[in-house]
Amino acid sequence: MSVHPPHRLLMGPGPITADPRVLRAMSAQLVGQYDPWMTATMTETMGLYREVFRTANEQTLLVDGTSRAGIEAALVSLVEPGDRVLVPVFGRFGHLLVEIAERCGAEVHTIEVPWGQVFAPEAIEEAVVATRPKVLAVVQGDTSTTMCQPLADLGEICRRHDVLLYCDATASLGGNDFETDAWGLDVVTAGLQKCLGGPSGSAPITISERAVAVIDGRKHVEAGIAEPGETGAGVRIASNYLDLAQVMDYWGPRRLNHHTEATTMLYGARECARLLVEEGLDAAVARHALHGRAMLEGVRGLGLAVFGDVAHKMHNVVAVEIPAGLGSSGGDAARSALLEDFGIEIGTSFGPLHGKVWRIGTMGYNARKDAVLLTLAALEQVLRAAGVPLTAGGGVGAAREVYSS
Amino acid sequence: MSVHPPHRLLMGPGPITADPRVLRAMSAQLVGQYDPWMTATMTETMGLYREVFRTANEQTLLVDGTSRAGIEAALVSLVEPGDRVLVPVFGRFGHLLVEIAERCGAEVHTIEVPWGQVFAPEAIEEAVVATRPKVLAVVQGDTSTTMCQPLADLGEICRRHDVLLYCDATASLGGNDFETDAWGLDVVTAGLQKCLGGPSGSAPITISERAVAVIDGRKHVEAGIAEPGETGAGVRIASNYLDLAQVMDYWGPRRLNHHTEATTMLYGARECARLLVEEGLDAAVARHALHGRAMLEGVRGLGLAVFGDVAHKMHNVVAVEIPAGLGSSGGDAARSALLEDFGIEIGTSFGPLHGKVWRIGTMGYNARKDAVLLTLAALEQVLRAAGVPLTAGGGVGAAREVYSS
Numbered sequence: 001m002s003v004h005p006p007h008r009l010l011m012g013p014g015p016i017t018a019d020p021r022v023l024r025a026m027s028a029q030l031v032g033q034y035d036p037w038m039t040a041t042m043t044e045t046m047g048l049y050r051e052v053f054r055t056a057n058e059q060t061l062l063v064d065g066t067s068r069a070g071i072e073a074a075l076v077s078l079v080e081p082g083d084r085v086l087v088p089v090f091g092r093f094g095h096l097l098v099e100i101a102e103r104c105g106a107e108v109h110t111i112e113v114p115w116g117q118v119f120a121p122e123a124i125e126e127a128v129v130a131t132r133p134k135v136l137a138v139v140q141g142d143t144s145t146t147m148c149q150p151l152a153d154l155g156e157i158c159r160r161h162d163v164l165l166y167c168d169a170t171a172s173l174g175g176n177d178f179e180t181d182a183w184g185l186d187v188v189t190a191g192l193q194k195c196l197g198g199p200s201g202s203a204p205i206t207i208s209e210r211a212v213a214v215i216d217g218r219k220h221v222e223a224g225i226a227e228p229g230e231t232g233a234g235v236r237i238a239s240n241y242l243d244l245a246q247v248m249d250y251w252g253p254r255r256l257n258h259h260t261e262a263t264t265m266l267y268g269a270r271e272c273a274r275l276l277v278e279e280g281l282d283a284a285v286a287r288h289a290l291h292g293r294a295m296l297e298g299v300r301g302l303g304l305a306v307f308g309d310v311a312h313k314m315h316n317v318v319a320v321e322i323p324a325g326l327g328s329s330g331g332d333a334a335r336s337a338l339l340e341d342f343g344i345e346i347g348t349s350f351g352p353l354h355g356k357v358w359r360i361g362t363m364g365y366n367a368r369k370d371a372v373l374l375t376l377a378a379l380e381q382v383l384r385a386a387g388v389p390l391t392a393g394g395g396v397g398a399a400r401e402v403y404s405s
Numbered sequence: 406m407s408v409h410p411p412h413r414l415l416m417g418p419g420p421i422t423a424d425p426r427v428l429r430a431m432s433a434q435l436v437g438q439y440d441p442w443m444t445a446t447m448t449e450t451m452g453l454y455r456e457v458f459r460t461a462n463e464q465t466l467l468v469d470g471t472s473r474a475g476i477e478a479a480l481v482s483l484v485e486p487g488d489r490v491l492v493p494v495f496g497r498f499g500h501l502l503v504e505i506a507e508r509c510g511a512e513v514h515t516i517e518v519p520w521g522q523v524f525a526p527e528a529i530e531e532a533v534v535a536t537r538p539k540v541l542a543v544v545q546g547d548t549s550t551t552m553c554q555p556l557a558d559l560g561e562i563c564r565r566h567d568v569l570l571y572c573d574a575t576a577s578l579g580g581n582d583f584e585t586d587a588w589g590l591d592v593v594t595a596g597l598q599k600c601l602g603g604p605s606g607s608a609p610i611t612i613s614e615r616a617v618a619v620i621d622g623r624k625h626v627e628a629g630i631a632e633p634g635e636t637g638a639g640v641r642i643a644s645n646y647l648d649l650a651q652v653m654d655y656w657g658p659r660r661l662n663h664h665t666e667a668t669t670m671l672y673g674a675r676e677c678a679r680l681l682v683e684e685g686l687d688a689a690v691a692r693h694a695l696h697g698r699a700m701l702e703g704v705r706g707l708g709l710a711v712f713g714d715v716a717h718k719m720h721n722v723v724a725v726e727i728p729a730g731l732g733s734s735g736g737d738a739a740r741s742a743l744l745e746d747f748g749i750e751i752g753t754s755f756g757p758l759h760g761k762v763w764r765i766g767t768m769g770y771n772a773r774k775d776a777v778l779l780t781l782a783a784l785e786q787v788l789r790a791a792g793v794p795l796t797a798g799g800g801v802g803a804a805r806e807v808y809s810s
Contacts, residue, residue, distance in 0.1 A: 002679070003430045003672045006442050010435065015665055018435050021407070026669060027432040030423050030604055031410045032750040041408070064606060065470040065646060066664040072646045095629035100645045193665055199435055201469060201606060201667030224500035224756060238643055240505045241470060241477045257755075259471040260420055260598055262606030264431060264673065267408045274407070345437040350662075351629060 008339075011375045012347030012361050013143035013317050014171065015193035015200050019365040022198045025271035030263045034255065038263070042251060045266060048273035049204045052173065052196075052281065053188055055180035059207040061251040062269050063242065064262040067170040067191025070203025072100050073242035074166050074187045077215045078135055080235045081105030086133035086163075088112075088119045090149060091142030092350045093168060101137060104238065109133065115145045115352050116308030116319075121153035128161050135164045141172030141314040143194075143359065144350050146307070148176055148314040155184015164211055170194060173204075174276055175288035175316040175363050186211040195288060195316055196272040197364030202265040204273075207244065219245035225257055288315040291362040291372050294399040298376040299360065301398025302383065303390045307357045316363035319349070322356060325388045331355060334382050342378035372399055413744075416780045417752030417766055418548035418722050419576065420598035420605050424770040427603045430676035435668045439660065443668070447656055450671060453678035454609045457578065457601075457686065458593055460585035464612040466656040467674050468647065469667040472575040472596025475608025477505050478647035479571050479592045482620045483540055485640045486510030491538035491568075493517075493524050495554060496547030497755045498573060506542060509643065514538065520550045520757050521713030521724075526558035533566050540569045546577030546719040548599075548764065549755050551712070553581055553719040560589015569616055575599060578609075579681055580693035580721040580768050591616040600693060600721055601677040602769030607670040609678075612649065624650035630662055693720040696767040696777050699804040703781040704765065706803025707788065708795045712762045721768035724754065727761060728793045736760060739787050747783035777804055 010016040031038045042061075049060045063070045075097070079085060085106040087097045090113050101108045109131040113119055128136060136158055141148045151167060158165040166187045169178060173188075175195030180188050186208040192198030207215070220232025222240060237243040241259065249256035276284055292315035296306060299320045307319035322331035331348070335358065338344045347359035362372055376395035383390055415421040436443045447466075454465045468475045480502070484490060490511040492502045495518050506513045514536040518524055533541060541563055546553045556572060563570040571592045574583060578593075580600030585593050591613040597603030612620070625637025627645060642648040646664065654661035681689050697720035701711060704725045712724035727736035736753070740763065743749045752764035767777055781800035788795055 002426070003433050003446070003675060005433050005436045005446075006440075008434070008436045008440065010437055012437060015435055015438060015668065018669075020434075023432045023434065023669070025408045027428045028408050028410050029413070029425075029428065030415065030420055031413045032415055032417060032744075033420060035411075035413065035744070035750065037411050041410075065474060066667055068664045069470060069474075069646050072644065076644075092629050096627065096645075099627040099629070103641060103643055103645050105643075191665070199667065199669040200665040201670050222501065222504040224497050224504070236508060238508055238510075239477065239481075239647075240501075240508050241474050242644075242646070259473045260596070260605040262471055262604065262670070263420065264423075264428070264604040265606050265667070265670065268669065270408060339437075339440070345440065 007343050009344045009366065009371060009374065011366060011371065012345050013359040014361060014363065016361055016364050016366045018199050019197035019275060021275060022268050022271045026264050026268040028267050033260055039255060041270065042266065045270040045273065046251065048270060048277055049206065051277045052204070052273050053180040053206040054178065054182065054281070055206050057180065057206045057208055059212050059248050061205060061247065062266060063203040063205055063247065064259055064265065065203055066200045067189065067203050069242060070189030070191065070205050071097065071168055073244050074189050074205065075100050075137065076104050076239045076242050077237050077244035078164060078166065078187065078211065079104040079106045082107060083135065084109065084131055084133040085135045085137055086127055086131050087137050088124055090118055090145060090147055091115055091139070092144035093139045093142045097137045097139065097168065116147065118147050118149045118309065118312045121150070121157060124154060125157045128157060128163055133163055135166055137166045139168045140178070141176060143171045143317055144353070146313050146317045146319045146359065147309065148172060148312055151183050151185065159184060164214065172314055174284055175367065176314055177285055180206055192269055192272050195363045196276065198268045198272040202262065202269040204269060215245050221246065221256065288363060288367045291367040291369065292316055292318065294372045294402040295360055295362045297402050298372065298395040298399035301391070302376065302380060302395035307353070316367065317359055317361045319353065319357040319359050322358060323383065323388045326386055330386060331358060334386055337382045338378055344375055344378050369403060412748050414749045414771065414776060414779065416771060416776065417750050418764040419766060419768065421766055421769050421771045423604050424602035424680060426680060427673050427676045431669050431673040433672050438665055444660065446675065447666070447671065450675040450678065451656065453675060453682055454611065456682045457609070457678050458585040458611040459583065459587065459686070460611050462585065462611045462613055464617050464653050466610060466652065467671060468608040468610055468652065469664055469670065470608055471605045472594065472608050474647060475594030475596065475610050476502065476573055478649050479594050479610065480505050480542065481509050481644045481647050482642050482649035483569060483571065483592065483616065484509040484511045487512060488540065489514065489536055489538040490540045490542055491532055491536050492542050493529055495523055495550060495552055496520055496544070497549035498544045498547045502542045502544065502573065521552065523552050523554045523714065523717045526562060529559060530562045533562060533568055538568055540571055542571045544573045546581060548576045548722055549758070551718050551722045551724045551764065552714065553577060553717055556588050556590065564589060569619065577719055579689055580772065581719055582690055585611055597674055597677050600768045601681065603673045603677040607667065607674040609674060620650050626651065626661065693768060693772045696772040696774065697721055697723065699777045699807040700765055700767045702807050703777065703800040703804035706796070707781065707785060707800035712758065721772065722764055722766045724758065724762040724764050727763060728788065730793045731791055735791060736763060739791055742787045743783055749780055749783050774808060
């Protein structure tokens with residue numbers, strides 16, 4: 001039988017329900033890899049993502065894989081074995097940057113804050129001075145804690161200390177302020193499955209000229225494709241698939257044969273960016289701020305507490321403390337009831353927060369009033385059925401107040 | 406404007422026009438990553454690919470990237486720095502295996518035959534004895550030459566010499582006989598964009614128990630996900646994204662969090678396999694054999710010569726010598742005319758064949774009578790307009806004879 005998924009409203013930390021316009025774009029028929037229309041569409045997609053990332057970087061393109069592939073492409077292309085990488089860890093995805101940088105052979109240094117907090121720029125600069133890394137790798141929004149690390153000062157710090165600045169903006173881009181060039185970020189990667197409203201499987205990336213120089217300094221065009229006499233420079237990048245030097249040549253005027261572009265994902269990524277640009281980046285961030293605030297006040301209106309430093313929360317996700325009255329496995333039971341009876345998914349959590357908070361997202365296509373109110377209405381019913389004391393209508397009412405104010 | 410590709414009939418060596426049923430399946434809405442329906446669909450997809458690969462391997466799943474990501478996942482997960490890898494090279498994709506294995510730190514040995522030929526098993530065994538590799542890595546069908554390497558004897562050779570056998574079946578699977586278990590293949594990877602009739606972006610893979618043991622012998626679950634006290638073994642796999650030990654745990658009962666599954670590509674990959682299984686693997690191979698023969702006889706009927714050892718040609722692609730009368734850049738001009746005037750794409754070629762042959766595919770959704778006859782009819786018109794002497798109707802006529810015999 002052809003695929004026939006159940007109807008779901010995905011209100012977790014992502015992936016979320018895709019914008020139907022993105023899925024429609026992805027149903028378009030394929031064209032050839034070097035068809036003039038195809039290469040023009042790739043070039044056009046680069047331009048759209050320049051607007052999304054707010055950058056003038058020529059090298060703004062897609063890595064053909066999930067957001068994690070984008071992270072690894074950035075790190076494996078920048079980092080040589082033995083290079084020092086500094087990672088400020090404030091949640092699970094900081095640990096992921098550590099893990100990937102280690103597999104690239106980096107000497108990784110970390111600083112940490114407790115989950116639910118972010119770093120002051122001074123703390124990061126102090127660690128930069130102490131460790132003198134080649135790359136500072138930082139997550140903007142870590143869904144594991146819902147925190148959004150302020151980045152505005154980091155570019156200047158990195159330039160002062162001659163450090164490359166990499167940022168994983170997967171969970172935050174499109175729903176929170178983001179400025180690649182104004183903030184001095186060298187490499188930024190993202191994914192479609194959060195605020196961009198698409199499916200996982202394509203990783204937009206932008207690369208500054210400074211970072212391009214580092215990556216091209218390691219370029220070794222693969223055997224059978226290199227021009228006669230074209231020799232490689234520097235330590236060869238340890239991956240072929242995620243070798244950004246070659247990927248840039250595939251997207252650039254040289255159109256060097258590399259992977260076969262994942263055309264359907266390209267169509268989806270293009271449509272995600274097109275819709276964001278059409279809405280306007282500022283309007284999209286304001287939309288995420290509005291619906292995120294409605295969800296935040298809504299869960300508070302149900303009498304639930306919110307985890308973490310709310311002043312530094314991403315707009316698009318909130319961590320809600322599981323009421324003590326639900327008992328030790330009650331958090332999962334309530335999530336299951338929401339899914340099975342109401343078709344609504346909210347998220348569990350990792351590590352130190354496991355069993356303690358739910359994560360509720362309002363992002364991309366689901367940063368919408370009806371999605372927020374439906375979720376709060378259903379959550380109220382599930383909590384009531386589980387015997388949790390609450391104010392009837394308190395969640396929807398508090399959210400409505402945000403919308404009407 | 407939403408994506409609006411021109412109408413194309415893709416008759417090159419792949420990617421080809423996707424089966425509309427695959428694109429429709431890919432337009433289905435998303436569900437959550439750990440939704441019971443989603444995990445059941447992943448498990449079901451594993452079963453479908455066991456049928457496609459003709460294997461009982463439990464570890465039969467998808468790598469989230471193009472076919473090249475599947476190749477790199479196989480090699481980086483099997484090969485440790487310093488391991489010996491033997492690659493019989495009979496075209497461009499053999500060179501790609503060399504390139505990727507080298508980036509994994511392998512000591513790579515090669516044997517080569519001229520383009521247009523394949524290896525006798527004895528020649529491969531001789532090289533195995535001489536180099537004693539850990540892995541023999543071989544392409545089944547190399548679109549650069551159209552050749553299909555016989556594999557049936559290689560598994561037994563590899564077992565006798567305690568060598569792991571990896572095969573890249575991207576271009577051939579679904580259109581040519583393929584037997585993972587009967588031929589003793591340890592790891593096989595593929596892609597959707599050839600005989601499977603889907604878009605590039607998902608890489609089906611199957612892994613024998615013997616290869617699983619090697620890969621799991623190097624398993625290091627990433628920090629922040631590992632169970633307390635869970636320590637890694639062996640030399641850590643150099644990639645996180647393409648680490649098959651972790652990918653297997655994501656697809657398996659442990660459901661270990663790794664990447665966010667590219668759900669839309671999963672839907673497409675599932676539908677590609679479902680359609681093949683519904684048709685029957687033998688019927689699909691027979692269909693590719695029929696339409697491949699019709700195209701072969703059709704281009705001959707136009708008076709064109711065919712490159713390579715036709716007895717070892719893949720069913721799904723033919724290399725056609727560019728008529729001398731077209732002049733040095735005439736091959737590209739004729740391809741452009743086919744594309745611009747008739748909306749039909751045929752392929753150029755690489756390396757030693759560049760400028761000498763066109764590659765014409767009949768695969769996946771386009772292994773169809775109307776696609777073959779339209780291509781031959783249009784090619785006749787283009788060649789006539791370019792002044793190439795030919796028999797009017799000779800191409801379509803010869804193909805019709807194949808269909809009526």
